[in-house]
Amino acid sequence: MHAEIRVETDDFNIAKEWAAMRARLGGRAGAVVAFAGIVRDHAGTEQVNGLFLEHYPGMTEASIGKILAKASDRWELTDTVVIHRIGELGPRDQIVLVLVAAAHRGDAFAACEFIMDYLKTDAVFWKKEHRPDGDSWIGATGRDRERRNGWEADAR
Amino acid sequence: MHAEIRVETDDFNIAKEWAAMRARLGGRAGAVVAFAGIVRDHAGTEQVNGLFLEHYPGMTEASIGKILAKASDRWELTDTVVIHRIGELGPRDQIVLVLVAAAHRGDAFAACEFIMDYLKTDAVFWKKEHRPDGDSWIGATGRDRERRNGWEADAR
């Protein structure tokens, strides 16, 4: 399985990534699922002016690699790509791209959602929200941990 | 909610559709999920040389519209696009694109998978597989119907 992990400051180009994945697929994969996370202009009822994303070079990529390996153990996947941006991001900016190809759509959907859920809880990133009343560092939410733990329960 | 349905002979351009959706989103949506179906070069152990897709103009679009309305009743969605190709398709060709944007990723993932599952069983298309030993019309599989019925059971 092709597994690609990139942590970058620049915006990603979905067209380029999509085309590159298709070129790798050949006739084997029947399903491609893409997830893009976009910076919202609010969190709950509060306005958000932007985000700052920080990572730990090496460890961050390894933490994503573990997530992709887990997904690949669980589902029949042909190709996975995770691109995660770091640095200063504004509302409407793309923050993360997860691309998954598989022979069957059920595997592609489940693996893509699994990867996103684990990125929220297990990937080594730190996120600071810029709000009108100041900055605040945010962590995974209780809902994020529930979603992740749901997968763990499924696996038993 | 923006709901766009297109049935076309020509290939779609994911980059164009993705950019158009992002332009419509503003700062409201935090999650975009895209699904692309790709023609495989086999079905089970049998080689497939290509597909022919036929539709019923008007009724096909209406059948997809009903699926999008169902999805929109069930989840908080910001934007949905379904592009389905018709005519002759070869292995590796893209056949269908489903794009869903939502404030939250759980809604976007569930709705995109729901739409795909219903496209298999409820959308008015007919599909003929070209195989080395001749052509054969294929319908939704038992597995397809199970997946669809799973959503119906969920709703109860």
Next chain:
Amino acid sequence: MNSAASTVVTVRFFGSLRETVGRDAVDLDVDDACIAGVRKRLASLLSADELQALSGQGVRVCVNQTIARGNVEVRAGDEVAFLPPVTGG
């Protein structure tokens, strides 16, 4: 149902049924203005095998792009369609 004056409807065939009957569509003047009347009129055009395919498992009949449940009425200008089992995606 009601036996009316001349009623011309367009009958369309899709997918495998289009191939089985060897045509996309045909205009028919039906004596009996209902689905049963359409089938009766088709019997004079099609072979027994072709006719039987139109009643095959999973085949649905639509009138003006709406699924017809039972022997519904048809009117002049209506479009009657025979749909084999569908699948998209």
Next chain:
Amino acid sequence: MNSAASTVVTVRFFGSLRETVGRDAVDLDVDDACIAGVRKRLASLLSADELQALSGQGVRVCVNQTIARGNVEVRAGDEVAFLPPVTGG
């Protein structure tokens, strides 16, 4: 743990902890070559509040990018990192 000769390690701080201690990284010569020794050495550099933040809820310590469970040993050249709770996506 073992009280060894001069052991210089690089200590790194991330996210909120980087802001709290006001630096990215610092090289420390630790007397006691273990995580407790690193903390003891940090006590001479940081305020009590800053030091306490490094033991805050959910903070993890890594040695050479691997999570350290308990008071593990450190060696000269090791990279020790203090990680507040993470979130990506």
